[in-house]
Amino acid sequence: xxxxxxxxxxxxxxxxxxxxxxxxxxxxxxxxxxxxxxxxxxxxxxxxxxxxxxxxxxxxxxxxxxxxxxxxxxxxxxxxxxxxxxxxxxxxxxxxxxxxxxxxxxxxxxxxxxxxxxxxxxxxxxxxxxxxxxxxxxxxxxxxxxxxxxxxxxxxxxxxxxxxxxxxxxxxxxxxxxxxxxxxxxxxxxxxxxxxxxxxxxxxxxxxxxxxxxxxxxxxxxxxxxxxxxxxxxxxxxxxxxxxxxxxxxxxxxxxxxxxxxxxxxxxxxxxxxxxxxxxxxxxxxxxxxxxxxxxxxxxxxxxxxxxxxxxxxxxxxxxxxxxxxxxxxxxxxxxxxxxxxxxxxxxxxxxxxxxxxxxxxxxxxxxxxxxxxxxxxxxxxxxxxxxxxxxxxxxxxxxxxxxxxxxxxxxxxxxxxxxxxxxxxxxxxxxxxxxxxxxxxxxxxxxxxxxxxxxxxxxxxxxxxxxxxxxxxxxxxxxxx
Numbered sequence: 001x002x003x004x005x006x007x008x009x010x011x012x013x014x015x016x017x018x019x020x021x022x023x024x025x026x027x028x029x030x031x032x033x034x035x036x037x038x039x040x041x042x043x044x045x046x047x048x049x050x051x052x053x054x055x056x057x058x059x060x061x062x063x064x065x066x067x068x069x070x071x072x073x074x075x076x077x078x079x080x081x082x083x084x085x086x087x088x089x090x091x092x093x094x095x096x097x098x099x100x101x102x103x104x105x106x107x108x109x110x111x112x113x114x115x116x117x118x119x120x121x122x123x124x125x126x127x128x129x130x131x132x133x134x135x136x137x138x139x140x141x142x143x144x145x146x147x148x149x150x151x152x153x154x155x156x157x158x159x160x161x162x163x164x165x166x167x168x169x170x171x172x173x174x175x176x177x178x179x180x181x182x183x184x185x186x187x188x189x190x191x192x193x194x195x196x197x198x199x200x201x202x203x204x205x206x207x208x209x210x211x212x213x214x215x216x217x218x219x220x221x222x223x224x225x226x227x228x229x230x231x232x233x234x235x236x237x238x239x240x241x242x243x244x245x246x247x248x249x250x251x252x253x254x255x256x257x258x259x260x261x262x263x264x265x266x267x268x269x270x271x272x273x274x275x276x277x278x279x280x281x282x283x284x285x286x287x288x289x290x291x292x293x294x295x296x297x298x299x300x301x302x303x304x305x306x307x308x309x310x311x312x313x314x315x316x317x318x319x320x321x322x323x324x325x326x327x328x329x330x331x332x333x334x335x336x337x338x339x340x341x342x343x344x345x346x347x348x349x350x351x352x353x354x355x356x357x358x359x360x361x362x363x364x365x366x367x368x369x370x371x372x373x374x375x376x377x378x379x380x381x382x383x384x385x386x387x388x389x390x391x392x393x394x395x396x397x398x399x400x401x402x403x404x405x406x407x408x409x410x411x412x413x414x415x416x417x418x419x420x421x422x423x424x425x426x427x428x429x430x431x432x433x434x435x436x437x438x439x440x441x442x443x444x445x446x447x448x449x450x451x452x453x454x455x456x457x458x459x460x461x462x463x464x465x466x467x468x469x470x471x472x473x474x475x476x477x478x479x480x481x482x
Contacts (some may be wrong), residue, residue, distance in 0.1 A: 003055070003058060003059055003060045003066065004066050004069050004070050004073065005051060005054075005055045006051070006052055006055040006056060006058065007047065007059075007070055008048075008051060008070065008074060008077060009047075009048045009050070009051030009052030009054075010048065010052050010054065010074055011047025011048070011074050011077070011078065012044055012045070012047055012051065012077060012078070012081060013044075013045050013048030013052060013370070014472070015044060015078050015081055015082075016041045016042075016044040016045030016048060016081075017041075017045075018130065019038070019040055019041035019044070019085075020041070021087065021127075021130050022037045022124070022126050022127040022130065022191050023037045023038060023041070023123075023125075024121045024122035025122060025123040025126040025205075026121075029122040029123060029205070029467050031121040031122050031123050033089060033121055033123045033124065034123070035094060036054075036085060036088045036089055037085055037123065037127070039084075039088065040081070040084035040085050040088060043081075044084065044106060046083040047081075051357060054382060055479070057126060057215075066091050066478065067480070068395070068471075068473050068474060071342070071466055071468060071470050072466060072471050072474060073464075075103075075106065075107070075462060075465065075466065076462070077105045078106060079103040079106055079166075080099065080102070080234035081100060081102075082102035082106055082127075082131055083095070083099045083101065083102035083104060084099040084123060084161035086098035086101055086102065086124075088317065089121065089124055090114075090124075094451070096402075096454050097113040097114075097447075097452045097454065098456060099115060099444070099455065099458065100113055100454050101114060101453075102131065103128075103169035103458050103461050103462065104218075104220075104434075104458075105128055105131025105132055105135060105218065106131050106134065106218045106219050106465075106474050107349075107432050107461045107462065107465035108132050108135045108136050108218040108315070108347055108348075108349070108432055108465075109134065109212070109218065109219070109317070109349075109428075109429060109432040109433065109434060109464075109465075110132070110218040110219020110220050110317035110318070110432075110434035110460075111219070111317070111318065111434045111445065111457065112219075112220065112434070112447075113426070113444045113445055113446050113447040113454065113466050114297045114427045114445065114447070115224060115445060116182060116224065117221065117222055117223055117224050118222070118223050118224060118229075120222075122205060125209060125220075126205070126208070127240060128209075128211035128220045129208070129212040129213050129220055130212060131217075131218075131220075132212050132213045132216035132217075132218030132220055133215065133216050133251070133327050134192065134216075135211035135218070135465075136186075136216030136217060136246070136347035137182065137183075137186050137216070137250065143416060145480060148375050156434060158363045159190075163166060176267050181254050182250055182251075182254060183199075185250055185253045185254045186215070186220070186250065187248070188220055189242070189245055189253065190212065191212035192212050193207075193210050193215055193238070193242045194207045194211040195207075196241075197210060197211055197235060197238055197239070198239070198247050200232060200234040200235045200238050200338075201230070201232055201234065201235060202230065202235060206222055206230075209221070209222050210222070210227070210239065210318070211242065213245050213316070213318060214239050214242035214243050214246065214316060214318065215242055215245075216246070216347050217243065217246050217247065217314055217316045217342070217346070217347045217349075217432075218274070218316065218317065218434075219311075219316055219317020219318050219319075219350045219433070220393045221318060226319045226320065227239060227307070227318050228320040228321060232348065233303060233351065236320060237305075238308045239307070240306060240307055240311075241310060241312075241317060242275075243310055243314045243316045243318075244278075244310065244314065246314065246316075246346060246347050246348070247274065247313075247314040247341060247342045247343060247346050247347075247348050248265070248268070248270070248271055248274070248343045248346055248404050249268065249270065249271075249343045249344060249345035249346055250345055250346065250347075252268055252271070252343075252345075253479075254263060259261055263327070267382065268343075268382070269274045269381050269382040270343040270344065270353040270354055270357065270377050271343065271355060271356060272341075272372045273342065273353055273356075274341055274353055277313075277341060278309065278310060278313060278337075278341065278342075279318070279338070281313065281333065281334075281337060282302070282305050282306045282309050282310070283302070283305075285305040285309055285326075285330050285334075286298060286304075286305040286306070287300040287301075287331065288326075288327055288329060288330060289301040289305060289326060289327070290306070292326075292327050294325075294327070296316065302339070304320060304321050304387070305330075307320050308321055308334070309334055310472040312333060312334040312335070312337065312338055312412060312435050312462070313337035313338055313341040313431060314338075314341060314342060314348055314430050315341075315342055315348040315349045315350060315431050316348075316433065316434075317336050317433050317434025317435060321341055325422045327383065331435075334435065335424060335427055335428065335435055338350055338427070338428070338431045338433045338435060339427065339431055340349050340352070340353060340356040341453070342366055343352060348432070349430070349431045349432030349464050349465065350430075350431040350432075350433075350464075351397075351398065351401060354381070354399065355397065357381050358379065358381060358386060358390070358391060358394050359394065359395075361379045361380065361381060361386075362379055362391055362395075362451065365377045365378075365379055367373050382430040389473065395468070397468065399468065400468050400469065400472065401430070401468060404428055404430060404463055404468055405423075405427055405430060407428035407459050408429070408430070408456055408459075409422050409423050409426045410422075411456050412425060412426060412453060412456060415452050415453050416450075417448060417449075417453060419448030421431060424456075425446075425449075425453075425457055425462055426456075427455040429460035429461045429464065430460045430461075430463060431464055432461060432464050432465055
């Protein structure tokens with residue numbers, strides 16, 4: 001436990017450096033909030049260094065089981081540190097609201113309790129977007145790159161955070177090099193997105209903030225109307241491309257850049273399934289909107305369906321329309337897509353496409369064995385046979401996932417929320433997407449919820465971001481037994 005505390009101290013100290021971004025933004029934009037961010041950085045860095053110094057004599061190489069505790073406590077502490085600017089600069093915002101906003105940012109959920117975003121100080125909006133960027137991939141990559149250099153193994157943290165087959169893949173022989181490679185890919189994609197959005201008509205400030213949100217697959221915007229404020233097909237198309245890229249495995253992006261070839265995507269079963277499902281969904285919902293007369297023509301319906309379906313399915317949460325006003329099938333289908341669409345190794349949430357494919361192939365094999373009991377029918381994905389142990393682990397995860405949804409839905413119902421809102425808020429929070437009905441809607445926010453309901457959503461976001469297992473294992477007696 002004390003060895004984990006030492007690592008947490010270093011994480012807090014490193015996280016203090018991220019406050020340099022909003023400090024620089026405040027100086028450039030002239031909103032005079034740099035001192036508040038400097039105070040938050042000093043408090044975060046000071047607490048981190050004190051914690052590290054107090055436990056430095058007991059530091060040791062982390063064991064695999066330490067990774068789960070480090071990841072969970074790390075997200076909790078970093079969210080508390082990230083909430084400091086909201087508490088310092090928004091006196092009317094409660095600690096509950098500030099912590100929710102920070103957790104929503106770092107988990108790339110994008111749900112918010114804030115309104116009047118257009119009038120919010122630029123550096124505070126920039127801080128919100130930065131949380132998405134760091135939370136999407138950068139925090140875990142920084143930890144993997146820095147901790148090994150300080151004598152603390154990073155592979156345990158990687159296994160505690162990375163989902164699916166990404167746990168077993170190393171892009172380079174050493175985890176530090178892997179972390180640097182992923183960081184580079186992440187930064188290059190973000191930079192390309194910023195330039196593209198600026199060319200499409202966004203200001204540099206809006207381009208940076210929305211590129212951070214899109215690449216991190218988060219839903220924070222600088223405007224209350226989100227992307228609908230710009231009313232620009234070019235901006236929407238650019239963001240769709242960024243969200244699709246971010247929903248794929250970043251290992252594939254690294255390989256594609258290294259080889260300067262798109263062949264790696266063609267052999268990726270997750271990527272193929274994602275594009276097929278999204279294409280059918282976009283066209284189908286556009287046809288539904290046209291049929292119900294929501295928009296005057298199919299092309300207009302296709303434009304709005306393409307952006308909002310992709311955004312919600314990839315667990316981003318940016319919006320151009322109030323899709324709660326669409327035929328009820330559409331928002332529910334989009335909520336379902338957020339459960340399955342994103343790839344493993346992406347910045348998205350939900351069950352992930354690899355697990356979905358595995359369950360589908362497993363069901364097909366069981367049907368075949370009913371007809372041919374003696375047949376040899378291994379489950380294959382991408383031409384590779386998947387061991388039964390992986391299948392069992394996926395089944396266990398799916399069971400815990402749905403039980404978690406059930407638990408939070410009933411908990412929200414117990415607080416007095418209606419069923420549609422309770423289910424949508426629970427699923428959206430666990431999938432880390434800013435999607436809901438009633439108060440937690442696509443255009444509205446979570447400010448209408450009670451403090452208890454907000455804390456329930458906060459817990460659901462943490463569970464979803466950490467793949468459920470990483471948190472629940474800490475509640476088992478076996479974990480704490482020596």
